[in-house]
Amino acid sequence: MQASLVGLDREEIDALVRELGEPPYRAAQLFDWVQKKSAADYDQMRNLPKSMRERLAERMPVRSSRVIERHPSDDGTVKLLVELIDGQRVECVLIPEGERATACISTQVGCGVGCIFCASGADGVIRNMHAAEILEQVHHLEAEAALRLQEQGKGSGRLTNVVVMGMGEPLHNVAPLVKALKLLQHPEGIDLGSRRITVSTSGPSRGFEEFIKSGLRVKLAISLHAATDSIRKSLVPRGGSPGVAGLRRMAERWFEATRRDVTFEYVLIHGINDSDREAERLADVCGRHFNVNLIPMNPVKFAPALHAPQRQRTEHFAKIVESRGITVHLRRQRGDDVAAACGQLRLSRDPGA
Numbered sequence: 517m518q519a520s521l522v523g524l525d526r527e528e529i530d531a532l533v534r535e536l537g538e539p540p541y542r543a544a545q546l547f548d549w550v551q552k553k554s555a556a557d558y559d560q561m562r563n564l565p566k567s568m569r570e571r572l573a574e575r576m577p578v579r580s581s582r583v584i585e586r587h588p589s590d591d592g593t594v595k596l597l598v599e600l601i602d603g604q605r606v607e608c609v610l611i612p613e614g615e616r617a618t619a620c621i622s623t624q625v626g627c628g629v630g631c632i633f634c635a636s637g638a639d640g641v642i643r644n645m646h647a648a649e650i651l652e653q654v655h656h657l658e659a660e661a662a663l664r665l666q667e668q669g670k671g672s673g674r675l676t677n678v679v680v681m682g683m684g685e686p687l688h689n690v691a692p693l694v695k696a697l698k699l700l701q702h703p704e705g706i707d708l709g710s711r712r713i714t715v716s717t718s719g720p721s722r723g724f725e726e727f728i729k730s731g732l733r734v735k736l737a738i739s740l741h742a743a744t745d746s747i748r749k750s751l752v753p754r755g756g757s758p759g760v761a762g763l764r765r766m767a768e769r770w771f772e773a774t775r776r777d778v779t780f781e782y783v784l785i786h787g788i789n790d791s792d793r794e795a796e797r798l799a800d801v802c803g804r805h806f807n808v809n810l811i812p813m814n815p816v817k818f819a820p821a822l823h824a825p826q827r828q829r830t831e832h833f834a835k836i837v838e839s840r841g842i843t844v845h846l847r848r849q850r851g852d853d854v855a856a857a858c859g860q861l862r863l864s865r866d867p868g869a
Contacts, residue, residue: 536572547705606683618677620681679713697715744797782811796836
């Protein structure tokens with residue numbers, strides 16, 4: 517797999533500049549162009565000698581992926597179809613809201629967890645993404661944020677938040693994920709604060725142990741979706757998670773290590789996990805430092821029998837959980853007209869598939 521400049525950390529950039537026989541200060545300039553200024557090609561790097569740019573271009577591209585389709589939603593959300601260097605494709609999403617611009621990015625081509633309500637796992641997992649491929653989505657979406665500012669005069673033109681909630685199970689691909697997030701937080705790069713980054717996971721035990729050892733202090737969202745093991749197993753059939761009690765312990769450990777509140781994500785599906793009893797059980801699972809993100813299921817064509825509860829039932833469910841002192845956020849549907857909403861991202865080029 518060919519590398520790209522985006523995937524190199526500062527130490528690797530330093531080593532590359534030394535190999536080229538250039539003075540050390542060129543490394544800072546190069547890193548600034550790639551990470552902070554999001555340069556897409558070497559021609560933009562005007563303060564670097566032409567000979568240096570030509571030799572760099574012979575070594576590797578600035579980016580290894582490219583946007584091949586852009587699907588804007590009526591609500592301002594934009595979904596991008598990104599082609600990787602080997603021809604595989606993933607989707608990522610820009611979600612603007614006032615001055616806020618959130619990038620939703622993927623970590624795998626496909627997904628092996630197989631949640632029955634999520635299109636990303638319909639075709640299984642093809643491969644893990646490299647750190648460069650993960651981070652390049654951020655740069656592609658940053659360009660979208662800048663375009664939004666130019667066209668509509670809205671926002672700052674910069675991303676304010678990143679959520680790792682796209683295609684794939686992030687903790688099945690920990691090392692590239694950690695490298696990408698550290699580059700995202702680098703003070704000489706985009707310099708995004710850890711409180712502005714959220715990683716969503718179904719909670720595989722092995723991946724979590726590796727992730728917690730990374731020292732990252734980002735926000736964690738655990739895909740719970742049920743408060744009993746039997747229902748959760750039917751909804752999330754694979755992935756290596758330790759069951760509901762184990763996920764609760766995982767959340768506690770993350771809070772102890774990072775002092776960051778943990779979110780339990782809960783996709784509401786009519787007739788499966790939306791009863792009053794399930795709301796009470798969900799409240800029992802939660803603790804003082806946990807909150808709940810309720811997500812009415814978005815429609816996916818491969819599971820036509822599954823759908824979200826009526827709005828009244830969703831709000832009633834939320835009130836039951838809230839009555840037990842739990843903070844509940846009811847996710848607003850965004851980008852569903854271009855299949856960019858939660859659970860709708862997949863490999864298909866057809867935004868309605």
